[in-house]
Amino acid sequence: MSANSYQVIDTSALKDRVQPDRIAASLYYDPNVFEAELDRIFYKTWIWVAHESELPNPGDFRTTMIGRQPVIVVRDKAGEVHVLENRCRHRGATVCEEHHGNAKGFTCPYHSWSYGLDGALRALPYGDGYEGVIEKSELPLNHLQVGIYQGLIFASFNRDIEPLDQFLGGAKPWIDLFMKQGAGYPIKANGEHKFKFKGNWKIQLENTTDLYHFPVVHKSWMKSIDDETAATITSFMTSDQAFCRSLGNGHSLAVLVPEIVDLDQDDGAPLPERFEALAASLAKSHTPEQVRRIVRSLMGVGFNLNLFPNLALSMAFFRVLRPISAEETEIRHVALAMDGGPEEANRVRLRIHEHFQGPFGFGSPDDAEAWERVQRGSHAGLDVPILVNRGLNRESTAANGEKTAHATDETGMREAYAKWHEMMGKD
């Protein structure tokens, strides 16, 4: 083995690698940690898999992954949502490789075992070889636990998982506020950007409530938008109204534009100049109140809500992460629309999403560059920790245990790592 390919192994106990104000850099690259995270976090807790608007009709499905495990999210004939392991019970082949679609059932390509939308094994060819050997009723596609809140579909491999309501806990009122950007219409998933970066999933998890990076990493995006919007978006740097808060269970919140936390509260401020033409056009078929409600919602809400471990509701979109390996992560940015709302406003939302998000956006590539630099740099200085201590000097704790500090502080990261420690730090 050459000196260059030598992999340093961190032999310290997992419970010692996370401290209240710092974490060991090996959390970003240790393959043993990664395997344990899949087992103890991704295969144990609630994982977001889809939004209900992606499955409006019976037979609608989408496929996705939880860690390395392929699953199918599908609505059956009775309208119930199932999350099924995408794995034939015979020899293990995936029974569906489409990203999304509508199906009557799923048939394995290998020996034609066929399953219903509810996962039941309906038929297999030449059944004489199985008479007295198997019972079809005992071999459905394996079901995961399913929980739905505000259209967000979560699944878990853990049969003893706590109720979804309990898991979401203090995050629920913020989910409700987020969904108000439908401006009176239901929220609909309206396409997604997917990209990968060469770095650990927790670097992305941290980033959602890391407002400290925003004016630095996204300077080129800010220079491409109007001064009014740029000033609004970055006012949190000096505002004492903007804050970061832990919400329990690893969830956290970063409020960057306090004026648009609750979109039902209209402060009467003039609509942004850049949307004047749209507002004038909407006014032909909407009341002035509706126009204000729709236009004020175009940029989404003024906060990022981070749900441990894989979903964020971030201003105007869903951010979904999937760990691929210790040093690679996939990100999806799901665009949102007003279901049944004015098409011209939904198109503006698409253009706003394209402007920042995705592998060709004006924002995401610079995030990815910063994250990849973290991943590369973390290999240096073998015993040098990653700091998550910003704002410890000004953090307050409420009676319900929620901690609050300034928007640029690292309270959210500390909350995520506290949950990580709880789930991982048994040895």
Place this chain on the structure above:
Amino acid sequence: MDNANLLLGNSALAVAIPLIWHEAELLDRKAYTEWLELWSIDGHYVVPIDPNAEDFAATLNYVYDDQEMREKRVQRMTSGYSASASDAARTVRTVSRFTSNGQHGDLIEVRSTQMVMAYKRGTTTLFGADLTHRLRLTDGRVRIVEKVVRLIEANEALSAIGFLL
């Protein structure tokens, strides 16, 4: 008829290919400001996500740039403020397999294939795509009215990209 004459015998391709190759060379050289000059002011530069998308304005794309967004994109990539653009991959590309159904009025539509090889920090990545160029001939000059880059893996997860396709 040899291959060169086959190409030149198709007057639409004879007009289009030099421009498309010139564009490819500008993009590999990251001469983005010069690249802007190839465009008609009403043109759209599109990198779709959905392989079957035709109504780009109504769907989410990777890129859906009118003149204003193209200018902003170039400004961003040349400003020095974007870490991903400042440290972008080096690229070489070939564009070939040209077909065209000829000239209609002042418009030519040319379909081709593009292979971009991108190198950054020890990793080489290949981006294969079908291209469609719609070109307009005005006063003896050719301008791009629409360029659609359909990546063969468009609906899979891509790596973030600090250059133009």
